[in-house]
Structures are given as C-alpha cells and as structure tokens.
Amino acid sequence: MREEEVRPLTLGGTRFSYRLLRQPGPRTEPVIVLGGGFQGSRGWPHMEDRIAPVADFVTADLPGVGESDPLPPGAGTEFAGAAVDRILDDLAAPRVNLFGYSYGAELAFGCAQRNPHRIARLMLGGVVSHTSAAQRESLQLAAGHLERGDTEGFAAVAARMQLCLDEDRHIPRRALVHRYVKRSMLHVAVHVPDVLAYLQRSLISSPSFDGGLAGVPALVFTGEHDSITSPDRQRAFAATIRGSRFAAIRDADHWVVLERAADVADLAARFFTGRSWDDAPYLTPAPR
Incomplete structure (x- = not known):
C-alpha cells in the first residue's frame, strides 16, 4: 500500500x-x-x-x-x-x-x-x-445553454466540440468515449459552480x-x-x-x-x- x-x-x-x-x-x-x-x-x-x-x-x-x-x-x-x-x-x-x-x-x-x-x-x-472561429462558436453555444439552465444541451455541445466524430478516422470505442465525455460534462454543469465563468474566460482570452x-x-x-x-x-x-x-x-x-x-x-x-x-x-x- x-x-x-x-x-x-x-x-x-x-x-x-x-x-x-x-x-x-x-x-x-x-x-x-x-x-x-x-x-x-x-x-x-x-x-x-x-x-x-x-x-x-x-x-x-x-x-x-x-x-x-x-x-x-x-x-x-x-x-x-x-x-x-x-x-x-x-x-x-x-x-x-x-x-x-x-x-x-x-x-x-x-x-x-x-x-x-x-x-x-x-x-x-x-x-x-x-482557438478557431468554429470552436469559439461552440463555446458561445455551450455558454448559452448554461445561461438558460439547459445542462443537457451544454453537455452535448461540450462533448461534440472535444471529440473527433469523423467516422472515416479510426477511434476504437468512439461511441463509448462520447457517452463518457458527455456524462462528465453533465456532471460539471450540475456540480461545478465555476463552469460558466470558465467558458466566458475562454471566449475573451486565448491560451x-x-x-x-x-x-x-x-x-x-x-x-x-x-x-x-x-x-x-x-x-x-x-x-x-x-x-x-x-x-x-x-x-x-x-x-x-x-x-x-x-x-x-x-x-x-x-x-x-x-x-x-x-x-x-x-x-x-x-x-x-
């Protein structure tokens, strides 16, 4: 141990x-x-x-x-x-x-x-x-879902923007990983009070x-x-x-x-x- x-x-x-x-x-x-x-x-x-x-x-x-x-x-x-x-x-x-x-x-x-x-x-x-224009658009969309209290919508957008969903690219257990990430994002939306502020910071500043x-x-x-x-x-x-x-x-x-x-x-x-x-x-x- x-x-x-x-x-x-x-x-x-x-x-x-x-x-x-x-x-x-x-x-x-x-x-x-x-x-x-x-x-x-x-x-x-x-x-x-x-x-x-x-x-x-x-x-x-x-x-x-x-x-x-x-x-x-x-x-x-x-x-x-x-x-x-x-x-x-x-x-x-x-x-x-x-x-x-x-x-x-x-x-x-x-x-x-x-x-x-x-x-x-x-x-x-x-x-x-x-951070591409498409990613900023996804961040804005995810933040909008949170502002409206739509945690399911936030989780769906957040998971989609983080994963490669192109079926022509081989990723084993893609569907399983997608479900896991979406569930994790839902947990974040419900249990992490700082998540909206995090998204807003991401929109106004670049890494x-x-x-x-x-x-x-x-x-x-x-x-x-x-x-x-x-x-x-x-x-x-x-x-x-x-x-x-x-x-x-x-x-x-x-x-x-x-x-x-x-x-x-x-x-x-x-x-x-x-x-x-x-x-x-x-x-x-x-x-x-």
Whole structure:
C-alpha cells in the first residue's frame, strides 16, 4: 500500500489541495500531473499505476476543481499558475517532472517558463495553442445553454466540440468515449459552480503558448486525430521549445488520455525515466 497524503494549501485565501503518493525508492524526480479543465486529483489511475512505482506521484485539485474553493471573481490562468507554483514550493523538491494535458498543458508550460531550473522534464499533451472561429462558436453555444439552465444541451455541445466524430478516422470505442465525455460534462454543469465563468474566460482570452522555452527536456504529444488543435499545429508549437520532441498516438483524438490511457502512461513513464520510446507500437511513424 503506497503512502498517500493530501496536502491543503491556500493562495490569497482560496483553499485548494494536492495529493502526494510517496515512492520510498524513486528512480526519477517527483512527477506532477496537471489535467484538463475540471479534471481533479483522482482522475489519473493509469498514470498512477505506471508512475507511482518509480517516482513520487502528485495530482491536484486546483482552485475551481473538486473540493477546492472556486476561483476568485476575475481570476483565471495566472491565478491557477500561481497555485501550481505553490505546490512546487510545498513539495520542496529541487526539481520535478511536469506533465500537463489540455488546459493543464498551458499551466505546465507557464510553470516551466517561470521556473526552468526547477523542471527536470516537461511533457505536454493535447496542447490547445489555437482557438478557431468554429470552436469559439461552440463555446458561445455551450455558454448559452448554461445561461438558460439547459445542462443537457451544454453537455452535448461540450462533448461534440472535444471529440473527433469523423467516422472515416479510426477511434476504437468512439461511441463509448462520447457517452463518457458527455456524462462528465453533465456532471460539471450540475456540480461545478465555476463552469460558466470558465467558458466566458475562454471566449475573451486565448491560451498563452508564446515566448518559447530553453533548457528543459520536453516532449509534446497528441492523438493523431485531435480536432481541437491539429497535430501539425502542435508539432509547430513543439518547435518553439529548444531541443523538444514530438509524438502522435495512433487511433485517438483530443481525449487520448482516455482512449489510449495505458499508452499515454507508458509514454510518460519512458520519458520521465530517460528510456527510449522510439519503438513504442502505439505511435504513428514520424514524418520524413
């Protein structure tokens, strides 16, 4: 049985927490996992199974997630980023491995830019580096459903905009994943008071992935059918990180962490322990 500790923190009076699984004989620096919007500390079982045997494993309920306090009025990514920095300070590890997926990729990238000397390795997935006009229209539609109290309509739009529904692209268990994501979005609509404010912030601001990064070994990965930000855009973003590498996981879209959860966890374990992933059977061939 692994030693588990939930550590409460505050930032400007806002309460949040992180979950720490201790590894008495770690083979690499602690691994911090930051997920998508409203993805909390208990949502990473496959990562835990692969990472906890080799490193201290950290997940978080950032402000606005789980039992944590909502984000303060007007607060957004900068506040959430400051909460991530508080976790780094509280861990007191000289360096950490940092994994960020979707919204968590923005937080992880910003943290690495602020603290490059504290990041041993950086892994970013599903990087939403661009918001298209169609996506903004979907965000507006989803927000409108919430404003009218139509949680079912919100969940349907939110699920549809996150998944590749093109039947010509092979994604195993597509219907099952769609039902799961829709149900998750319905839960968010009913139980997360900050969701409308989150959508409104997304409409007036764009994710920040500017400024580049150097001195941190980095891996950017995506599902090969990601329809939120194309693999080509994510590959171009990876090129702004000096010395980074890029990987695409076959038969998956933006929800690659659900559709190919064991493969994402394996890729992370390889990267964070310095092992090669070139022979991983779940990756698409690199373009020549």
